[in-house]
Amino acid sequence: MPATPMSPAQARQNMVDTLLQLQKEWGMPEISERVAAVLRTVPRHVFVPEVSLEQAYATDYAPPIRRAEDGLVTSSMSAVRVQAMMLDQAGLEPGMRVLEIGSGGYNAALIAELVGSAGEVTTIDIDAEVTDRARRYLDEAGYPDVRVVTGDAEYGVAEFAPYDRVIVTVRAWDLPPAWLAQLTETGRLVTPMRLRGVNRTVGLDRVEGHLVSRPDHHLTVFVPMQGAGAHEERGIAVQGEEIVLYSAEEPVDVDALRKALHGPRKEFWPGIEFTRPDRLHLWIAGHADRYAMLHVAEDVLEHGPAGPLARQPVPVVLADEGSVAVRAKRALGEDRFEIGVFAFGPHGERAAQDYIDVLRAWDQHEGSMARIEVWPSGTPEADLPTDRVRVLDKPHTRTVLAWP
Template sequence: MDDEAASLRAAMVRELHDLGAITSETLAGAVATVPRHLFAVDEPLKAAYAADQALVIKRDQDGTALSSLSATHIQVVMLEQAEIEPGMRVLEVGSGGYNAALIAELVGDTGAVVSVDIDAEIVERARTCLDAAGYEQVEVVQSDADAGVPEHAPFDRIIVTAGAWDIPSAWLDQLSEHGRIVVPLRMRGLTRSIAFDRADEGLVSDSYRLCGFVAMQGAGAYTERLIRVADGIGLRVDDQRQDFDINGLAAAVRSPGLEVWSGAAFDLPDELELFLATSTPEMAMLHGSKDLVEQGVFALSVTRGVPALVVGGSFAYRTKRPNQETGGFESGVFAHGPDAEAVAARYIDLLRRWASEHQRRGAARIRYRPMPSGTAKPSQGIVAKQLGAVEISWS
């Protein structure tokens, strides 16, 4: 089994190289070394070494995942963002064990790794797996990560492996002067792994990657609003103060849709969605059922969730169609409601602006500014959080 596991690890490293997830030889060496199957207890070897497969560790009574062993692909992407060097002190938030072992390989004998989790069962499991794999030096702590781990601070890197809605003050307090926080931050229904460095007024980043994680538990937990508009259609919103004309929107759903095309290329959907979702606080994530798509009420994009511009009792959302003149696909919108034309025009303007000015990887610069609790206000380019504000500018 050891030979087969080693062969599968080597194949996984090659795959991650080919995908562009691994770019450094030090990380490639760590992935080639750590026996991931010892952290994927009771899973087949091929599942343990599938680069894009997350493995659920624990579910609640309703079947919702509470903890998981993240896909190696996203783990190495975040570790590349972290740029960990030998001798560093690293705090991992969320304990699966495997990621902490990779970090231990990167920091070496002169570094230190602390992994914290709120769940005693997960902490015990991580401890057992790390010991079995030979990583006794990793410290595993049971605690609410919202408070960090002050007794082991300061940290040169804080790597968060759970979906966080905000950045607790303790993480900033426990970060070293030139430290970096890599965090899957949730913003208006989207999640991006953002590598934040210290700046004069908080944190700043130009490194962000698409990702998805189990939500944070404990004091940092946050429940987005799920607003039912009509049967099979709803909005997901993270601003608890935002009001909606539900009756008007329900009527709009039943009204004929207006179809408008931008003449602009549709490309890089994860970058485009971040641009759309953060361009105005009137954007919410629209989710619709396959039944409504099959009935011709909505376009296919709503089944995955799509940024929708919601104004009063009208809304518009993004779609696409084949168009070789725009490089393969063209972006457009469907709009519903009494002000469909005006809402569609605003959305089309955003699509054209994206295509002409920002259509590339890494066009966003993301800042996090701590603010007195509850004072941040959402506006164009600003996503309000409880403890601060996320400011996104595009170049």
């Protein structure tokens, strides 16, 4: 007998069961009962009719909604795993007024369920085709009260402000002043941030004129912001597109660096276990001085000059004459890894020593979450928190990293 096709309700139930299972097995952020309940309610497949039921309810798939002419995805419905996490970071309560930035429709419907009929949901997207479909599918799924606005979220949506929560579902380079200005005095902004090349999605509470992170933030990846806040992060091509350096804050001698990476390497294994890689990367970004992120294409990972290196971008420490120390890891046994450093170039050992000092401090610190504070640009040094480890300056903001 042919198998009975799965009903959407069953697919939703399975999706939530899988998320809860993943949480148990992989230590993913906990999903609250309230968020799990709305995930079981809102028909996700209605918002992505172009994919199968199975794909619509996969936990880690972000179905593409729009592509640019070159084929690059400019809009996708975020993976439900990420949506669940951000909704919990937002701590939505009945009656809240919420602005969502980036409109797939589905996430706005989840928010509408969480804030209830006494709440208000506004979602904005820069792409009229995205907002057209969001409007259509929100109506179809039974959420006619969600406001859908077409425009550049760089300026927020002043008309319906203030908001108790602003939830950003696009990768912003900087945080535009409107997002803070349109929050209530005790409001919260949940947003992906780019911190020296490290992606974190952070819940930030408004404290007077600045924002302070809540204890939990996570690694996520989003499509980049378009419009006035668009920012193309230019890497330094060390070897075409195969080896690229990002977030370097000093001039780099590219030829010397390429030569160093093709030369011999020295390995250092200071006996530090590799745990909580996402927190570790932010720690390195906060503590290393001559810092950058190295991206190595997959086909040169194993057999290329510097290989074998990690598949993901890795934080590196630079030294003179193209020398560099690169974070490495090796297995210690099942599911356990050790962090090491590969040193390249004439001053590679110097860079490796600096790197190891940062790693040892991490080991002693036992890996707590960073506190992230966002202050308006122009805030005098004397007004920033005294326990700051690093300040990252962007046109609109001064972001402070500190570790409690």
